[in-house]
Amino acid sequence: MTQDFQTDSRQMLGRLRAVMAEDAAGQQRLDRITTLIAEEMHVEVCSIYLFRDEDTLELCATEGLNPEAVHETRMKLGEGLVGRVARTGQIINTADAPGTRGFRYMAETGEEAYSGFLGVPVQRLGEMLGVLVVQTKSARSFSDDEVYALEVVAMVIAEMAELGAFVGEGAAMSARHQQPVLFRGTCAQEGAARGHVWLHEPRVVVTNLIADDxxxxxxxxxxxxxxxxxxxxxxxxxxxxxxxxxxxxxxxxxxxxxxxxxxxxxxxxxxxxxxxxxxxxxxxxxxxxxxxxxxxxxxxxxxxxxxxxxxxxxxxxxGQGNQTGAEMPADPILIARNIGPAELLDYGRSLKGIVLEEGSVGSHAAIVARALAIPLVIHASRITTEALNGDPILVDGDQGIVHLRPDDTVVGAFRDKMAMQAQAQESYASIRDKPAETLCGQRITLKMNAGLMADLPSLESSGAEGVGLFRTELQFLIRNHMPKRAELSQLYARVIDAAKGKRVVFRTLDIGSDKVLPYMKAVDEPNPALGWRAVRVGLDKPGVMRMQLQALIRAAAGRPLTVMFPFVAQREEFTAARAEMDKALERERILGHPLPESLEVGAMLETPSLAFAPDSFYSEVDFLSIGGNDLKQFFFAADRENELVRRRYDTLNVSFLTFLENIVQRCATTDTRLSFCGEDAGRPVEAACLAAIGLRSLSMRPASIGPVKSILRRVDLSEMHQIIHTTRDEGHQSVRPAVMEYLRGKL
Structure with a gap:
């Protein structure tokens, strides 16, 4: 790079700064910039195209093309050379624009006379804002120095756009970060929240773009x-x-x-x-x-x-520091590309909602969000570049929709929705201490899922009859090192204390698949969901399993203890895991520690293979809990992390309900206690159908207990059972339409 060219570049940026300092309207600034660049680079044409929406570019200023084309010429992303630059983010530098692949002739601009073309993306931190173009009549390519100089100018234009230097009429020149924006993501935790944006990684504001010295x-x-x-x-x-x-x-x-x-x-x-x-x-x-x-x-x-x-x-x-001087609002909605479980727990229940650009429905963050009952939307593309600290925001976790800077109409409708939900919660509170007893006299046990000490107060407030699933892996996931046995024992003891005599089912460490410990070497597997996970890891690495079982025994301190092994696929795995429990009991007896007053050891039925295990297995386990989330994905061969298929198959599909009913009948024959645990247990319609096919114990997130109890108290399970069987006999794929028609007459 020559010293002369550096001087020319600085001169052009110096003139740009003068334009920025002028008290002028946004359109005037853009017009002045295109004229300035054309003069400094000795070209006949300079044009600036900005996005008017995510798929459409608009010519917003030009020197050299037909001025009447400004704000009239538009092109789709990928259309023409300008659209290609915007779509790919790659520079196009050609001496023969009309002969270059993708060229589109736009008669209204009068650009047919220009052969030389250089287009560079106008982008800031990966966010595409538009395209800056220079053109010449002569058929020539631009030098590396000229390309670099135009890139620098494009970057300054992007920063100026960010700072609102080009605000004018029309969508392409609307004020950035001020318009309402709708994001469609994926529901990872249901619920609705209204608040103000709090950026996990706040944007650093740069106002001095061009150097004096x-x-x-x-x-x-x-x-x-x-x-x-x-x-x-x-x-x-x-x-x-x-x-x-x-x-x-x-x-x-x-x-x-x-x-x-x-x-x-x-x-x-x-x-x-x-x-x-x-x-x-x-x-x-x-x-x-x-x-x-x-x-x-x-x-x-x-x-x-x-x-x-x-x-x-x-x-x-x-000098802006990690938080750029901003103060967290009283009703924060956390916005981040992604976040780990420990960081999320640091925020705790102060958060009203969470929106992530990445993540998955089974991620660590989703697990913690469910534990804290915080609405969570994932896959909200580009929200971190659009949102600013303090922006008003609405999160609809039920639909996976986020409204950033919503208008009054949307706010009003959302407020009505939240009011209806609050009213429903009040009605659920009135039946909190009443049993989940159906019209036909069947009593259904409703329990809650948990994974943190912070969950336990919900036992009383929700009316749950116990903890049907305590996820022990969260204590492993939120640390940067393996927790000690004494730490785990103290935690489990506090959980048992907080339950005040209600049954707590501790699920042993369920890691692998989408839950990888930060201090454990990751295993590269082509399909982790079907790989080395849960009880398979525990049996191959028995040291951790033994340590956890000893911690549970010591936490019980002579009180009743219930333990459940996850992802058991065949009888031998349960037998081996149960043997580890027996070894732990014997070791604790030798050490003189009190043994549990009573001990129940069960398994999660999450694989179709276990449904066909021999009767001896069903007699051997003290209880079974159907893990509905995993079982459904394996039954339908539909990955629950894959957005293309995860909503394709209905829980109320007659094939799946028949499969579940067969499990219920096997457990009845062998007198094996059975429960159902998973997201479907907390969905009122699905819960009623599960009860209708014979499941008498359901475990769900605390917030779902009220709605599920409310619907169960208004249905007759024998009538629903008949509807399910009639629908199946008639050859329908799903019982949902018939069940919904029945429920409309009851609710």
Missing amino acids: PHRELERLQDAVEDLRVGVDRMLSTAASGDKDQLQVLEAYRMFANSKGWMRRMEEDIGRGLSAEAAVEKEQSTARARMGQVSDAYLRERLHDLDDLSNRLLRILT
């Missing part, structure tokens, strides 16, 4: 990078005795912090006239754009490391 900016960058390196080294020394995965991440941080290429590129950006902050953001935008195009998981993780490091560097440069 490049030498001073270089010094600022070098000082900040040195602070960053010292901080990373300090983290490494602190974590020297920690786990290998954490060390690998920090080593990657140190590698990037000491990267000469990264530093050189930022220094070149400053040489062209950018401030130190703008130079960091330019490189961060490039990394984020690449992140969206890389399919390799390892490379994506490394680019994510660089992105995080850039955020740290920006905070050092701006």
Whole structure:
């Protein structure tokens, strides 16, 4: 890069800053910028296209093309060369625009006379805002220096757009971060919440884009990078005795912090006239754009490391710190790309709702959100780039919909929905202490699922008759190291104490699949849901299972104890796991510790194979609990994490209900106690059908107990059982329509 070209670049940015400082309307600024760029780069045409919606670009300013085409010329994403730049995020530099693949002639612009074409994306931190184009009559390609200079200018335009410099009439020039936006995601935890945005990783605001003194900016960058390196080294020394995965991440941080290429590129950006902050953001935008195009998981993780490091560097440069000075609102809705269980627990019940760009319905965050009864929507694409701290937001966890900065009409409808839900909750409170007894006199036991001490107060407030499932893995997932036996024993003892004599079913460690311990080496499996998980891990690594069983025995301290092994697929696995329990009991007896007053050991029926186990297995277990979430996905061969298929198959499909009814009949024959645990147990219509086929114990999240009890108290199970069998005999695929018609007459 020549010194002369650096000077020219700084001159162009200096003139841009003067335009930014003018007291002018947004359209005037855009017009001035296109004229300025055309003059500085000695081209006949300069045009700026901005998105008017996520699929449509609009010509918003031009020097050289027909001015009447401004705000009239529009193109779809991927349409023409401009649309290709916007869709791919890649630069197009060609001497023969009309002959280039994808070229689209737009008569209203008068661009047929121009052969040379250079289009660069206008983007900020991976968010595509538009396209900046220069064109020439002569058939020529632009030099690397010219391409680089236009990229720098495009980055400044993106920052100016972010700061509201181009607000004008029309959707393409509407004020950013001020318009209502609807996000359609996936429901991971039901419920509705209204509040204000709290960004887990707050955006650093950069206002000084162009440098007055490049030498001073270089010094600022070098000082900040040195602070960053010292901080990373300090983290490494602190974590020297920690786990290998954490060390690998920090080593990657140190590698990037000491990267000469990264530093050189930022220094070149400053040489062209950018401030130190703008130079960091330019490189961060490039990394984020690449992140969206890389399919390799390892490379994506490394680019994510660089992105995080850039955020740290920006905070050092701006002095804005981790929270950028913002104060958490009283009704926070947490917005994040993703979040770990420990971080989520740090927020606790202060959160009204959670919205993630990534995640899965079985993720650690989803498990904690369910435990805390916080509405959660995942797969809300791009919400972290659109939302600002303090923005009003509505979260509809039932539909997987998020309204950011909603208008009054939407707010009113949402308020009515929440009022109806609150009214329903009041009616449920009136039957809290009454039994879930049907019109035909059948008594259904309703229990709650839990995984945290914070869940236990819901035992009384919900009217649950016990804990049908206590997920013990959460205590392993939220730590960076294996918990000690004494810690677990104390926790389990507090759970038993809080239950005040009500039965608590402790499920042993259910890890693997989508629940990988942060301190345990991950196993690369082609299909983790069908792989090395739950009791399979426990039997192959018996040390952890024995430690957990001993902790449970000590927690009982002579009181009744109920333990359940997850994901048992055949009798031999249960027999081996039960043998480990017997060994733990014998060890505790030898050590002189009190043994449980009574002990029940059961299994979760989550695989179709266990439904066909020999009668001896059904006689051997003290109880069975159907794990509906896993059992349904294996029955239908439909991955519950796959959005393309997970909603395709209905629980009330006659095949699945027949399968469940066969399990109920087998348990009745062998006198084996049976319950149903899972999301469907907490859905009133599904719960009523499960009770109708003979299930007399259901376990669900606490908030579902009221609605389920309410519907059970108004139905006759013998009538519903007849409807289910009649529907099946008539050859229908699902009993839902017939059941819904019956219920409409009862509710």
